Amino acid sequence: MKRTISLLLCLAMLCGVLTVGASAYEADAAWQRYYAQYTEDGSAVYMAPGADESERNFSWYAPADAGSCRVTVSDRDDLSGARTFTGSNLKTPEGDVRCKVTVTALQPDKTYYYKCATDTWESDTYTFSTLSGSDFTAMYTTDIHVSFDEEDADCLMNQSYTFSRVLEDAAARGALDLVISAGDQASRGFRSEYTALVASPVLRSTPFALCPGNHDRKGIAYKYFTNQPNEYKKALVHSLISYDYYYVKGDVLFFVFDSNVGSMTAHRNFVKQALRAHPDTKWRVATFHHDLYGGRIPHREKENALLRTIWSPIFDEFRFDLVLLGHSHYYTISNAMFGNKTNQSLVGLDSVTDPAGTVVMVSGSINRPRIEEDGEEPPVGENVAYAYLSENPVYNLLDFSEDSIAIRSYEPGEEEPFHTFTIVKTSAQGGHPADGRDFYDPFVRFLSDVYGLVNEVWTTARFRLHWNDFVGK
Ligand SMILES: [Fe+2]
Ligand SMILES: [Fe+2]
Numbered sequence: 001m002k003r004t005i006s007l008l009l010c011l012a013m014l015c016g017v018l019t020v021g022a023s024a025y026e027a028d029a030a031w032q033r034y035y036a037q038y039t040e041d042g043s044a045v046y047m048a049p050g051a052d053e054s055e056r057n058f059s060w061y062a063p064a065d066a067g068s069c070r071v072t073v074s075d076r077d078d079l080s081g082a083r084t085f086t087g088s089n090l091k092t093p094e095g096d097v098r099c100k101v102t103v104t105a106l107q108p109d110k111t112y113y114y115k116c117a118t119d120t121w122e123s124d125t126y127t128f129s130t131l132s133g134s135d136f137t138a139m140y141t142t143d144i145h146v147s148f149d150e151e152d153a154d155c156l157m158n159q160s161y162t163f164s165r166v167l168e169d170a171a172a173r174g175a176l177d178l179v180i181s182a183g184d185q186a187s188r189g190f191r192s193e194y195t196a197l198v199a200s201p202v203l204r205s206t207p208f209a210l211c212p213g214n215h216d217r218k219g220i221a222y223k224y225f226t227n228q229p230n231e232y233k234k235a236l237v238h239s240l241i242s243y244d245y246y247y248v249k250g251d252v253l254f255f256v257f258d259s260n261v262g263s264m265t266a267h268r269n270f271v272k273q274a275l276r277a278h279p280d281t282k283w284r285v286a287t288f289h290h291d292l293y294g295g296r297i298p299h300r301e302k303e304n305a306l307l308r309t310i311w312s313p314i315f316d317e318f319r320f321d322l323v324l325l326g327h328s329h330y331y332t333i334s335n336a337m338f339g340n341k342t343n344q345s346l347v348g349l350d351s352v353t354d355p356a357g358t359v360v361m362v363s364g365s366i367n368r369p370r371i372e373e374d375g376e377e378p379p380v381g382e383n384v385a386y387a388y389l390s391e392n393p394v395y396n397l398l399d400f401s402e403d404s405i406a407i408r409s410y411e412p413g414e415e416e417p418f419h420t421f422t423i424v425k426t427s428a429q430g431g432h433p434a435d436g437r438d439f440y441d442p443f444v445r446f447l448s449d450v451y452g453l454v455n456e457v458w459t460t461a462r463f464r465l466h467w468n469d470f471v472g473k
Contacts, residue, residue, distance in 0.1 A: 024162045024366070024367060024369070024392060024393050025158065025161055025162045025165055026158055026161075027154070027157050027158050027160075027161035028161070031157070031161045031164070032157065034199075035157045035160065035161070035199060038199050039195065039196075042061055042195070043060040043061050043062065043116070043121065043123065044060060044061055044194065044195040044198055044225075045058065045059075045060045045116050045123055045126075045198070045204065046058065046059045046060065046194075046198045046203070046208065046225065046226075046227070047128065047203065047204065047205075047206070047207050047208065048207055048208060048209060048210070048226065048227050048228065048229070049178065049207040049209050049229060049247045049249065049254075050102060050103070050104070050106075050207075050229050050247065051229040051230050051247055051248070052247065052248040052249070053106070053108065053130055053131050053248070053249055053250075054104060054105060054106045054107075054108075054130075055102055055103060055104050055106065055229065056102070056103045056106065056128065056207060057100070057101075057102050057103075057207075057227040057228070057229055058071050058087075058099075058100070058101045058102075058103065058116055058227060059098055059099060059100045059101075059225065059226065059227040060098070060099050060116050060123070061092070061096055061097070061098055061099075061195075062089070062096060062097050062098075062099050062118045062120075062121060063096050063097075063118075063120065064091065064095060064096050064097055065120075066097070066118035066119055066120045066121060067118050067119030067120065068086050068118065068119065069086060069087045069088070069089055069097075069099030069100070069101055069116075069117075069118055070084050070085060070086045070087070070101065070116075070117050070118070071084070071085050071087075071101045071103050071114055071115070071116050071117075072084045072085075072114060072115045072117065073085070073103050073106075073112050073113070073114045074112065074113050074114075075107075075110055075111065075112055075113070076113065077113050077125070077127075079113055079115065079125065083105075085101050085102065085103050085104070086101065087099060087100050087101030087102060088100050088101075090224055092191070092224045093220060093224075093467070093471040093472075094191065094471060094472055098224045098225065099116070099118065100227045101116070101227075102227070102229075106130050107130065108130050108131060108132035108133075109129075109130060109131065109132035110129065110130050111127060111128075111129045112127065112128055112129070112130070113125050113126070113127050114126055114127070114128070126204040126205060127204075127205055128204075128205045128206070128207070129177075129205075131177060131249070131250060133250065134250040134251040134252075134282075134400065134401060134402045135250065135399075135400065135401045135402075136175075136177040136178065136249060136250050136399075136400050137174060137175055137176060137178075137397055137398065137399050137400070138176075138177060138178040138179070138180050138249075138397070138398045138400065139167070139170045139176055139178070139179045139180065139395055139396065139397055139398075140180045140182070140324050140361075140363060140395070140396040140397075140398055141166065141179065141180070141181055141182075141363060141366060141395045141396070142181055142182035142183060142184065142289075142324070142325070142326030142327075142362070142363045142364075142365065142366075143182070143183070143184040143213070143326045143327065143329050143363075143364070143365035143366065143367075143368060144159075144163050144181060144184070144185045144197060144365070144366040144367060145159070145184055145185075145186070145187050145215070145365055145366065145367040145368045146159045146160055146163065146185065146186055146187070146193045146194075146196045146197045146367065147159055147186070147187035147188065147193060147367065148186075148187070148188050148190045148192050148193050148473055156192055156193065156195075156196040157196070159196065159367045160196035160197065160199040160200070162366060162367055162393065163197065163199075163200060163366050163367070164199060164200035164201075164202065165412060166366055166393050166395055166412050167179070167200045167202040167203065167206075168200070168202060169395075169410070169412040169413065170202075170395055170397060170410075171202050171206075173397060173410075174397075176202070176206050176397075177206070177207075177249070178206065178207055178249060179202075179203065179206050179207070179208045179209065180209045180211075180254075180287060180324060180398075181208070181209065181210055181211055181287075181326075182211050182213075182287050182288065182289055182324050182325050182326035182327075182362075182363070183210075183211040183212055183213025183214075183215075183216060183259075183287075183288070183289030183326050183327065184213035184214065184215040184216060184289065184326055184327065184365075185197050185210055185213070185216060185222075186215055186216055186218075186219070186221070186222070187215050187218075188215065188218050188219055188470070188473075189215065189216050189217055189218040189219025189220065189221055189222060189241075189470065190219050190221055190470055190473040191219075191221040191224070191225070191472075191473065192473055193221070194221050194222065194225040209247070209254065209256065209287070210222075210226055210228075211256050211257075211258075211287050211288060211289055211326075212239065212241055212242040212258045212260060212289065213260075213289040213326060213327065214260055214289065214290075214327070216241060216242075217239060217240070217241045217242075217260050217459070218470075219470040219473075220240065220241060220463060220470060220471075221470070222241040222242060223240065223241040223242065226242070228242070228243065228245040228256070229245060229246075229247050230245050230246045230247060230274070230277075231243035231244070231245045232244045232245065232246075232266075232269070232270040232273060232274075234269070234273075235261075235263065235266035235269065235270065236263070236266065236453070237261055237263040237266050237449070237452040237453050237456055238258065238261060238266065238456070239258050239260050239261050239456055239459065240456070240459060240460050240463060241258075242258045242260075243258065244256065244257050244258055244266070244267060244270040246270075246274040246277075246278075248278055248281060249400075250400050250401075251281055251282045251283055251400075251402055252281060252282075252283040252284075252285055252400055253274060253278045253281040253283070253284050253285070254285050254286075254287065255270075255271060255274060255284070255285070255286040255287070255320075256286075256287045256288070257270075257286065257287070257288035258288070259288035259289045259290045259307075259311075260289070261452050261455075261456065262310070262448045262449075262451045262452035262455060263448055263449045263451075263452030263453065264310050264311075264313075264314070264440070264444075264445050264448045264449065264452075265445060265448075265449050266449075266452065267314060268314060268317075268440075271314060271318050275318065280428070282402065282425065282428050283321050283322075283400065283405065283425070284318060284319065284320045284321050285320070285321060285322045285323070285324065285405075286315075286320050286322075286323045286324070287323075287324045287325075288311075288323075288325060289325065289326050289327050290303075290304075290307050290325065290326075290327045291304060291307075291325050291326065291327045291328040291330075291362050292304060292307055292308045292311060292312075292323075292325065292334075292360055293308065293332065293334045293337070293360055293383040293384060294325075294328055294330055294331075294332030294334065294360070294362040294384055294387065295327075295328040295330070297328065300328070308340050309340065309441070309444050310444060310448050312337065312339070312340035312439075313340075313438070313439035313440045313441075315337065315338075315357075315358040315360075316338055316339065316357075316358070316432075316434065316437075316439045317437055317438060317439055319358075319429065319430070319432035320358045321355075321358065321359070321405070321423060321425065321430065322358070322359050322360075322361065322405060322423065323358055323359070323360045323361065324361055324363075325360065325361065325362045326362060326363065326365075327362075328362055328370075329364055329365040329368055329369065329370040330362060330364060330370055330387065330389065331362060331363055331364045331387065331388040331389070331390070331394055331409065331419075332361070332362045332384045332386065332387045332388075333346070333359065333360075333361050333384070333385050333386045333387075333407075333419075333421055334346075334358075334359060334360040334361070334383050334384055334385060335347070335357075335359075335383055335384070335385045336352065336355035336356045336357035336358065336359060336431070337357045337358050337359075337360060337383065338356060338357035338358070338432070338433055338434075339439070341383070342382070342383050343356045343357040343433065344356040344357060344431075345385065346359070346385035346386075346421075347380060347385045347386070348385075349385070349421075350420055350421055350422065351421065351422035351423070351424060352422075352423055352424065353424040353425075353426065353431075354424070354425060354426055354427075354430045354431030355423060355430065355431050356431040356432070356433055357431070357432065357433070358432075359423060361396075361407070363394060363395065363396055363409075364388075364390060364393065364394040365393070366393045366395075367393070369390060369391055369392060369393060369394070370389070371389065371391050386419060386421070388409070388418055388419060390411060390418075392411045392412065393411070393412060394409060394410065394411055394418070395409070395410055395412070396408065396409045396410070397409075397410070403424060403425065403426070404422055404423060404424045404425070405422065405423045406420070406421075406422040407419075407420060407421045407422065407423075408420050
């Protein structure tokens, strides 16, 4: 009984609270002009990864009477010979719609030009490129925390500017093929925050893979804003704003979990379905929001301990190579983890070949970087191989190839990365010690399923009761 109460209390802490507030950079005059035009247009065009490299997913806002939603795509800049794809409309709580369109049958290694349109509106012409082969570069970021703040009318503008500067810093270092976020893109889950999130022109050309954090589900806008491929809708328990989903890029299968949902059976079944569709991709990379091994906030340690118990068997059973997390706002890279403990120390190393377990990485926040006073130093050497604290935003470039994932971590404006780390794998199995087993403690699994169900019912009821608190913001 004591263990049950303790676990339930820990699960109840999953909805942690962080304050909104200032941004790292103040918007310059050019961004102020651009942002005024961007918000006046209001469409907030967003490009997400498709199911694989032959697809891209789009979404944007349109009036309820705007007619069909369509994306026109051509490999010529005058859009001659274009193909047009139509999609669906999802009515928003504000009364307009969010268009959702998937573009398919894209050819590898091509540059495409596109426009989003309805019967009453069309976007500018934008461009994106497709890959061939397994080499590509992804930017991994987390906890962007674009924030609506009643006390600060410029907060959204300044924080979108901050994120855009970080994106441009990353793009200036070479081709950027994907942007990955590990959640808390918004602070209150409001529509205006997601509109500001994708203001950067970099995101018109680069697919942006989102992940629901605890702050994203403080509102309902995430559900309307996103257009996620391969959503797992068979689960008995899922949150109101998202589903687990997966996509393939190069030789990597990306799993994106909604870790707000505690039901491990649902998450495990999702992984099994993704692996049935893609059993042979060499690399398995997961993203979800809640930190496991790198947190520095003492009151969150019970939550982290519980989450480790829940998630580590999934890493072990399905031999995940790299897990990208957020939530704690502290940069850490773990040792090679197996059985919820260090199986191979990576302390002091800048590369590892066939690590004997899963490497778990957490990046810092873009608009809410933490500083030394916020918590204790992560215990490097226990489960953390490397930690880095900064008052500035940090981001990471991940160079994927057939044989390796090379991580370069930067502060914007700094020429050299503050940390690099490379994972080399010589076979699909790599150095993972076991495969194909169910490592769960049946008691923890049962409890997580029951809690997941109760929590989602409670959260849904809360949204219905307080609907007007977040609609129109
Ligand atoms: Fe956060
Ligand atoms: Fe969080």
